[in-house]
Amino acid sequence: MxxxxxxxxxxxxxxxxxALNNINLSVAKGRIVGLLGPNGSGKTTLIKILTGLLTPNTGEILIDGKQIGPETKSIVSxxxxxxxxxxxxxxxxxxxxxxxFYTDFDMSRADTMLDNLGIDRKAKIKTLSKGTQEKVALILIMSRRAKLYLLDEPIAGVDPATRDYILRTILSNYDSDSTIIISTHLISDVEQVLSDVVMINTGNLVVADTVDNLREKTGKSVDEYFREVFRC
Amino acid sequence: MAWEFNGKSPIFKQINDIIISKIIKGDYKSGEKLASVRDLAVEAGVNPNTMQRALSEIEGTGLLTTLRGDGRYITEDKELIGKFRQRFIEESTAEFLGKMRALDFSKDEIISIISKINM
Structure with missing residues (x-):
């Protein structure tokens, strides 16, 4: 597989x-995929379907060759x-x-990231700033040794320096056969980390290609291309 | 992020240029072992797949060689590095001259301008 x-x-x-119209999509192992689209385009709906939180009206989904269920949930973070x-x-x-809760949770990963970001482990969550809470959430999710990571807007609320740290963390922590799908608006920040781009608009798949192909074909960065396709 | 990329061309091509220029400049020395794909990807802040592709392309030029199970090395062929260095010099000069000619400077004028600049 x-x-x-x-x-x-x-x-x-x-x-x-x-919310989603006839989406056909396949993602290979080991890729980092940017799920891009304007507000209300269906990104979160698609991600929630992949987690099993929502069920599609029609269509088939296979994660690692299996239908959505306890087995797929155990490999999705x-x-x-x-x-x-x-x-x-x-x-x-x-x-x-x-x-x-998660058997694939790697405590050493969590320790490293909490230390590097200087997060006070004794602090109560409610006393932390919004950005720090987001960092903690992301650390928890990335500390699992999952096969598929679904990150819905992971860096929206954090400062640019932390954004860089998080992206580097993603690059250095993910196993080469695990896959990451990141939905985001901050395209220029994540662009060079991505291998593939999936763009959706009003529930339709618009583009599914590698970043390199897209840049070669259009002569533009993904960010510029996005602004052109979705010009208001 | 450590390496700077522009929006125009594919990132793997820009990585190619950066790594080749590091070899030409001697930042990566002839015969030396190159860092792993993952370490380079983290350093550059790019996807490991992209880094892999860039390195494979550079291998095609002979500037990098792979020893099975032991990673990549910078070529020991100094002559080859010299050729790439020469090509870099020619391309950069041609680019500069192109810009100056667009402003209607003659060769002599360009030379006199260069000789006045403190380097």
Whole structure:
């Protein structure tokens, strides 16, 4: 199996309002994929379907060759676009909770990242700033040795220096056969980290290509190309 | 991020140029072992797949050689490095001359301008 993800004819509507239309997508192992699209284009819907939080109306999804279920959930590490941390816990408490819950949790990874970012492990989550909470969330998600990471807007709330650290962390921590899908608006920040780009707009797949191909074909950076395609 | 990339050409091509210029300048020395793909990717802040592709392309030129199971080395062929150095000099000079000619400077004028600049 060289494919980690395979979607065929995926459709999803909310009360008749179409959110995803006939999405066909396959992602090879070891790639870092940027899931790009304007607000309301269906990025989060697609990610939630891959996690099993939403079910599609029609279509088939295979993750590592398997239908969505307990097995796929155990190999997918998902960073939601909202805060999921328990506000009353300490950072350490949150780390222990994750380590208990996920067998693939790598404590040494979490230790390194918490130390490098200078996060106070004794602090309660609710006393941390929004940006620091986002860092903790991302550390928890990236400390798992998962096969597929789904990161929904992972760097939106952090400062540029931390953004760089996080991107470097992603590059140095991911195993060469694990795959990362990052949904983001901050294209120019993540562009050079990506191997592939998937662009969706109003629920339709617009582009699915490698970053190098796209740059070669268009003579533009992904960021410039995005601005052109989605000009308001 | 450590390495700077522009938006115009594919990143692997820009990595090619950067690594080749490091070899020409002697930052990466002839016969020396190159860092691993992953370490280079982290240093440059790029995807390891992209770094891999760039290195494979440079191998095509002979400037890098792979020893199975022991990573990549900078070529010991100093003559080859010299050729790339020469090509770099010619290309950079041609680019500069192109810009100056667009401003209608003659060869003599360009030479006199260069001789007045403190380097």
């Amino acid at each position: 060289d494919k980690i993800l395979e979607c065929r004819g995926l459709n999803k509507a909310y009360n008749g309002f179409p 998902y960073l939601p676009d909202h805060n999921f941390l328990a506000p009353w816990r300490t950072v350490d408490g949150m780390v222990k909770y994750f380590a208990d």
